[in-house]
Amino acid sequence: MGNRRRCKGVGRIPLITERILLLLICLIGGLNLVWAQADRPVLAIGAFEGSDSTLVQQVRQQVVRTLALSAHLQIADRLQARALLQEQRLRESGLTGDSGSKSAPLAPANWLLVGRITNDEARLQIELSCLDVRTGAVLTWGVELVSGARAEWEMLAQRAAERIHRRLTGKTLPLSIPIEPLPDEGVPPSRNLRDYEHSPYRWHIDYVLEQGWMRLYPDGTFRPEEPVSACYFAALLKRLQAHLGTFVAYQPSDPSSPISRGQAAILLTKLSEARLPANRSSYLDIPDWAKGIVGWESARATPLTRERLAALLYNLLKAIEKREQPSEEGSP
DSSP: OHHHHHHHHHHHHHHHHHHHHHHHHHHHHHHHHHHHHHHSOEEEEEEEEESOHHHHHHHHHHHHHHHTTOSSOEEEOHHHHHHHHHHHHHHHHTOSSOTTSOOOOSSOOSEEEEEEEEEOSSEEEEEEEEEETTTOOEEEEEEEEEEEEGGGHHHHHHHHHHHHHHHHHSOOOOOSSOOOOOTTOOOOGGGOOOTTTTOTTHHHHHHHHHHTSSOOOTTSOOOTTSBOBHHHHHHHHHHHHHHHTOOOOOOOSSTTSBOBHHHHHHHHHHHHTTTSOOOOSSTTOOOHHHHHHHOSGGGTTSBOBHHHHHHHHHHHHHHHHHHTSOOOTTOO
16 A cells, blocks of 8 residues: 555656646746846827827827837837826926936836827828937937828828837837838948048048937948938928927928029028027028038039038038037147
8 A cells, every 4th residue: 555655656746747837938938028128118199199199099099009029129008108207397397306416217118209190181290309318319310200191191100110120129020011221220330331432532431420319221331412302301300300409390291302502501500500500691691601501502403312411410510519519729
């Protein structure tokens, strides 16, 4: 009898061991899932603005649904986004309670996504901007403008969300819509094919690439002679506004058309006047830092190319930097 019990007990050992192993496997798998989710940055979806509230809500919902497909981002719920916006307003108003210290974010989010919808009866433009939750500043590379026919709002919302996702993660989303290359989507420096080596503005291009104001195409090219679209230039202005703390109104009538040299120089001049007075006699005058790049008056209507845009940015930023350097007069 004792031997029988002993044999019965021995027979149970493998079964108990198997159950323990299964339990450990499930536990480890669950922990790995938690760790994987914890490693993913959090994107909170904030408010979208526009004149057509129904269209704004539809676009916002489509953006959220599209971003929810991501395996590389966690999407914060609406309440978290509202809390972030409320806290940001409280910080700006100084009503956070303890004025001597900055309060921590109310939600564990890395970025806050907000949107603006502009439309008429036929056209639609979607502008998405990513803000750093810690500082409230717009990310220099986190602005996207997508435009097209209003009837295609669903596809445009998907495309805008997909582009923002690529900017934040460097990864694409599993979508059925065509994935277009971003005009300044970053690639590793080792893939820089330097197709601008013979450009007269190659030093300017190196600078804007290093500073992140412009980037290479996914295939490693810069395409120096490619015209700059009005839509791309508008997105660049948004990033410059966040950097310079200034504002200039620019709403292109045809976002896909190229912007001219003269118009680009005038807009950059207006944007920077608070930081870099141009001493212009009229609105149409172009300051010295832009004249050599824009060319003679007859050339101002020609399309602005990417290499000339790089040169304009270089000259503008260096002129501001030089003007704002502390004077060395009176120093020992």
